[in-house]
Amino acid sequence: MRNSFPGEVYINGTWRPHEQAAISVFDRGFLFGDGIYEVISVYDNQLFALTGHLQRMQGGLDEIGIVFDADTLADVARQAVARAVLPAGEGCVYLQVTRGVAPRAHRFPATATPTVIAYAYPFSLKGFQDKLATVIVSPDERWHKCHIKSTSLVANVIANQAAHGVGADENVMARDGLITEGSHTNVFFIRNGVVYTHPLGPYILPGITRALVLELCKTEGIPVQEDAVCLAELNTVDEAFLTGTTTQILGIGRMMRDDETLFSVSSSGPVTQRLQEAFVRRVRALIG
Numbered sequence: 001m002r003n004s005f006p007g008e009v010y011i012n013g014t015w016r017p018h019e020q021a022a023i024s025v026f027d028r029g030f031l032f033g034d035g036i037y038e039v040i041s042v043y044d045n046q047l048f049a050l051t052g053h054l055q056r057m058q059g060g061l062d063e064i065g066i067v068f069d070a071d072t073l074a075d076v077a078r079q080a081v082a083r084a085v086l087p088a089g090e091g092c093v094y095l096q097v098t099r100g101v102a103p104r105a106h107r108f109p110a111t112a113t114p115t116v117i118a119y120a121y122p123f124s125l126k127g128f129q130d131k132l133a134t135v136i137v138s139p140d141e142r143w144h145k146c147h148i149k150s151t152s153l154v155a156n157v158i159a160n161q162a163a164h165g166v167g168a169d170e171n172v173m174a175r176d177g178l179i180t181e182g183s184h185t186n187v188f189f190i191r192n193g194v195v196y197t198h199p200l201g202p203y204i205l206p207g208i209t210r211a212l213v214l215e216l217c218k219t220e221g222i223p224v225q226e227d228a229v230c231l232a233e234l235n236t237v238d239e240a241f242l243t244g245t246t247t248q249i250l251g252i253g254r255m256m257r258d259d260e261t262l263f264s265v266s267s268s269g270p271v272t273q274r275l276q277e278a279f280v281r282r283v284r285a286l287i288g
Contacts, residue, residue: 004121004122005018005121006018006080006084006119006120006121007083007084007085008080008083008084008119009021009117009118009119010076010079010080010116010117010118010119011023011115011116011117012115012116013116015079015083018119021117023101023115023117024101026101026102026103026104027098027100027101027115028098028099028100028101028102028108028112029096029098029099029115029151030098031104032106032152033150033151033152033153033154034064034098034099034108034151034152035066035096035097035098035099035115035150035151036057036060036061036064036066036096036097036148036149036150036151037057037094037095037096037097037149037150037151038053038054038056038057038094038095038096038149039092039093039094039095039245039246040053040077040092040093040095040245041091041092041123041125041245041246041248042081042086042089042090042091042092042093042120043089043090043125043283043286043287044088044089044090044286044287045081045082045086045089046081046089046286046287047077047078047081047093048283048286049208049209049212050074050077052208052211053095053208054070054071054073054074055070056149056206056208057070057073057095057097057149058070058071060148060149060150061097063145063148064148064150065108066097066098066099066114067114068097068114068116070097073095073097073116073118076095076116076118077093077095077118079118080093080118080119080120081093081120083120084119084120084121084122085122086120086122087122090122090123090124090125090126091120091121091122091123092120092121092123092245092246093118093119093120094117094118094119094120094121095116095117095118096115096116096117096118096151097114097115097116097117098114098115098117098151099112099114099115100112100113100114100115101113101115123246125246125248128247128248128249128250128276129249129268129273129276129277129280131250131251132250132251132252132253132254132265132267132268133168133169133170133242133250133251133252133253134167134168134169134252134253134254134256135163135168135169135170135171135172135182135242135252135254135255135256136162136163136166136168136170136171136172136255136256136257137171137172137173137174137179137231137234137255137256137257137262138159138162138171138172138173138174138257139173139174139175140173140174140175140180140203141155141159141173142155142156142159142173143155144202144203145202146180146181146202146203146204146205147200147201147202147203147204147205147206149205156183156184157183159171159173159183160183160184163183168256170182170183170184170185170242171183172187172242172255174231175203177230177231177232178198178228178229178230178231179198179228179229179230179231179234180198180203180204180228181198181203181204181205181207182242182244184244184247185207185242185243185244185247185250186198186204186205186207186209186210186242186243186244187240187241187242187243187252188213188240188241188242188243189229189234189237189239189240190237190238190239190240190269190271190272191236191237191238192238193222193223193271194223194224194225195213195217195222195223195224195225195271196224196225196226196227196228196229197210197213197214197224197226198226198227198228198229199226199227199228200226207243207244208245209243209244209245209247209248209249210243212279212282213243213249213275213279214226216275216278216279216282217275219278220274220275220278222271222274222275231262234255234262234263235262235263237263238269238271239251239265239268239269239270239271239272240252240255240263240272241268241272241275248276248279249272249275249276249279251265251267251268251269251272251276252265253265253266253267
């Protein structure tokens with residue numbers, strides 16, 4: 001399930017081979033990570049939850065003051081899929097809007113033309129139901145606006161690298177003793193048949209798949225509480241899973257902190273499996 005370089009990249013209205021795709025060294029996205037991005041899954045060459053992704057992107061752009069209409073990227077995203085060669089029609093579309101080119105200064109200019117990038121790349125989305133993730137737990141040391149899907153991701157990069165450095169799949173973080181989210185995923189827990197997840201706010205990303213899972217819980221009659229789970233309570237949890245655009249709904253098999261196992265199961269539990277099946281039905285409904 002590794003991503004790869006795309007065949008073509010869209011930059012400010014022009015499609016170019018990826019090896020010819022370039023931006024200015026003075027682009028604020030390059031200098032400061034001053035931008036917003038989205039990753040959208042593609043099933044059978046069809047974009048999944050496109051509207052939700054563009055709405056979240058618009059919210060991020062508005063919050064950091066980049067004047068741009070995210071809805072104009074709907075057609076660009078479709079072009080990206082049409083121009084790419086996606087085996088079995090599966091992959092992802094990456095969208096990014098930065099503040100644009102300006103002389104380097106922390107304050108941003110009153111006028112700047114945003115830099116827009118888009119491309120599609122192959123990514124296998126099959127088989128997530130048959131896998132279990134191993135995750136580590138570490139302190140959440142990120143900034144206090146994690147709800148903005150900013151391109152400034154060095155804290156998330158360090159957290160994810162720490163997980164892969166010990167052979168784990170993800171790093172689930174805790175702030176003030178409460179589980180927030182993973183380095184690139186939201187996290188859910190099940191206890192006594194009730195689904196728990198951290199409430200929306202500045203400490204987690206408002207995940208598109210997270211929102212879909214909450215919707216599926218309602219449809220399936222599964223009780224939900226948007227309450228953070230305490231790190232000290234992980235030994236009382238029956239099931240746990242991660243969600244994300246490429247992660248989809250992935251059961252957690254083991255959670256560990258240093259050499260201590262905090263949670264361990266040998267297979268996804270019944271609630272996780274039920275939600276995975278409901279998710280697959282939703283995707284099948286999209287692709288007919």
